[in-house]
Amino acid sequence: ARGEPLPIEKTAGDGVVGGAINGNGALRIRVTAVGNESFLHQVISSVEDARALKPGLLHIVDRVLQVYTPTVLTISALALLAWLVGPLVFGAGPDVQRAVFAALTVLVMGYPCAVGISAPLSIVRGAGEAADKGVLMRTGEAFQGLRRIDTVVFDKTGTLTEGRPAVRDIEAVGGDEDALLALTAAVESASEHPLGRAVVEAALERSVDFPDVADFQAAAGRGVTARVDSQADDQNDSETVRVGNPAFLAEAGIALDALHARIDDWQAQGQTVIVTARGDQLLGAIALGDALRSDALDTVARLHDLDLRTAMLTGDNEATARHIAERAGIDDVHAGVLPEQKAEQLRAMQRDARIAMVGDGINDAPALMQADVGIAMGSGTDIAIDAADIIILNSQLGAVITAWDISRWGYRKMLQNVGLAFLFNGIGIPLAATGLIYPVWAMAAMAASVTAIFVNSLWQRPSMFFDAVASVGE
Secondary structure, three states, X not given: OOOOOOOOOOOOOOOOOOOOOOOOOOOOOOOOOOHHHOHHHHHHHHHHHHHHHOOOOOOHHHHHHHHHHHHHHHHHHHHHHHHHHHHHHOOOOOOHHHHHHHHHHHHHHOOOHHHHHHHHHHHHHHHHHHHHOOEEEOOHHHHHHHHHOOEEEEOHHHHHXXXXXXXXXXXXXXXXXXXXXXXXXXXXOOOOOHHHXXXXXXXXXXOOOOOOEEEEEEEOOOEEEEEEHHHHHOOOHHHOEEEEOHHHHHHOOOOXXXXXXXXXXXXXXXXXXXXXXXXXXXXXXXXXXXXXXXXHHHHHXXXXXXXXXXXXXXXXXXXXXXXXXXXXXXXXXXXXXXXXXXXXXXHHHOOOOOEEEEEOOHHHHHHHHHOOEEEEEOOOOHHHHHHOOEEEOOOOOOHHHHHHHHHHHHHHHHHHHHHHHHHHHHHHHHHHHOOOOOHHHHHHHHHHHXXXXXXXXXXXXXXXXXHHHHHHHO
16 A cells, blocks of 8 residues: 555455455455566566666776786786896896796785785675674675765655554543543454554553453444443443544544544544544544654664765655654655655656665565665565665664664775785885795785785674684685
8 A cells, every 4th residue: 555554444446456465354356467567567677677777886996906917917027028138238148037036926926815805805894793783785885885875765664664553642531541542442352453453552551451342343444333341231322332433433423523623633643543432422532653663763863963864755645754754854755656656766866866775665675776775674575675785684773874884984994905905015016026036925925915904804803803714724
């Protein structure tokens, strides 16, 4: 239902998306789209289109090695020729031994092992650090690219919010909220509806005792009725307890004037309202909605402190989306966006920004693939996880900042490693070209440069260093 956090009631003639979950009751559904026309196939096609359009991140080390290796080979050849031909200019014989030593030593000293491992080692260290903190870096591109993003786009349902309905507010006409909650939970305890389960859970959390029910009846999409406890054998209709949406109780002749303003206020905030009445007496109303994750507000604030913009991309309605965005402190809101439009919307945003997309659902998969870096919640759907570059295993929204910090650290460490490698080679290769250094000493220098890069990459994590040495020994 386009990212809606609460169940959407369906009646005869309504469309149902493939893969939707039926809350209760039996359904007969006529298939109107199969194969290439199905919703799932459209999502997969959108993911593949986004994959094809997604810009790749160029590796600095790869570009350097394209020039570095031919350069070393050229220097080695020039050193060989210099010591073979150079002495002839001065009337001396060619110095074959020095020429061979110079050529071999340049090749050994210039072996790109240190340069080649500089980037992978920083990524391995960063990926290990991230995994310890509940973040899985799936690709080196994500590891290097996350530091460059300037905008973080969040899906709403299940990402910024908990993704399940819960009791948010209670208004009792007589002022006794526990009594209202107990009576409502008693009736809803026989219901399979997610809203009913949320009411029962709220009553259990408050340790409110609620009686048994009898003569339970459900009106699909509207509400439920029952007789409660000692009144179960009483045939007086005035003792019938009704719980449902405002329209359901209004049709039963219940006057809602006492709660009309409160109900309108809740609905304006995007919350779902259920009203309870015993007989003709209005008892109160309960607001249910999807709540922000506990760390959503802090995460968004910290992103702003890092000069990163935030945005929300959701299929939910405008009112609910803006209400959640205001509570979380989100900068921009894009609501009512269909699944096939999410990747297109991100593509438009990428003209002016580098985007990291955080999502968890099937609808988010194309957008996760289209974003410069896709980040999926570990509790999300398989297709979203498969489309993402980074997975938050612990489902903590704050892990987005952890991944960003590690990406920046890893990039700095990679530059340090590359600098160390070229420092050794930049000094060693000219010395090797003199032919005064034995190849064995060049091998020692190369080993020293590799060791220095290992120590720099795994500094403060000695266990990773020894594990790496042990794995080489095996």
